[in-house]
Structure formats: C-alpha cells, structure tokens
Amino acid sequence: MELTGARWRKSTRSSGNGGDCVEVADNLPGVVLVRDTRDRDGGTRTFEPAAWAGFVDLAKVIGPVG
Numbered sequence: 928m929e930l931t932g933a934r935w936r937k938s939t940r941s942s943g944n945g946g947d948c949v950e951v952a953d954n955l956p957g958v959v960l961v962r963d964t965r966d967r968d969g970g971t972r973t974f975e976p977a978a979w980a981g982f983v984d985l986a987k988v989i990g991p992v993g
Contacts, residue, residue, distance in 0.1 A: 930952075930955075930960065930971065932954070932955060933952035933954065933955060933960055934952055934954045935950040935951070935952045935960075935962070936950060936951060936952070937949075937950050937964060938950070938951065948963070948964035948965065949961055949962065949963060949964065950962050950963075950964050950967075953976070953979070957975070957976065958973055958974070958975070958976070959973070959974045959975070959976055959978075959979040960972070960973055960974075961973075961974065961979075
C-alpha cells in the first residue's frame with residue numbers, strides 16, 4: 928500500500944509532554960491508518976473506515992482510561 932500521500936494528524940487526546948500519542952491519517956480512499964508517534968517507522972495499523980468510526984464512537988462513550 929502506498930502511504931506517501933497520507934496526511935498524518937496527532938490525536939486530540941494526546942498529551943503534549945511526550946506521553947502516549949497516536950497519529951491518524953484518514954485522507955486516503957477506503958482506509959484509515961494509525962501509528963505511534965514515538966515510533967513512526969515501527970509500523971502502521973490499517974482499518975476500514977467503518978471499523979475506525981465504530982472505534983472512535985466507542986472511545987467517546989467510554990472516555991479516558993487511566
């Protein structure tokens with residue numbers, strides 16, 4: 928999969944002090960990409976847009992963990 932066109936953005940829930948952060952790219956057709964900001968070359972998770980939307984909706988219901 929070609930990822931050069933991915934526009935990455937940091938999660939709004941990520942802290943600014945170097946804590947647990949993820950980046951999401953949802954601008955490519957038919958796919959949502961997720962990666963760890965501390966290990967950008969360590970791999971990318973790929974989700975179907977509907978699955979990602981379901982995860983985001985559930986996360987909003989559950990709220991912050993920790």
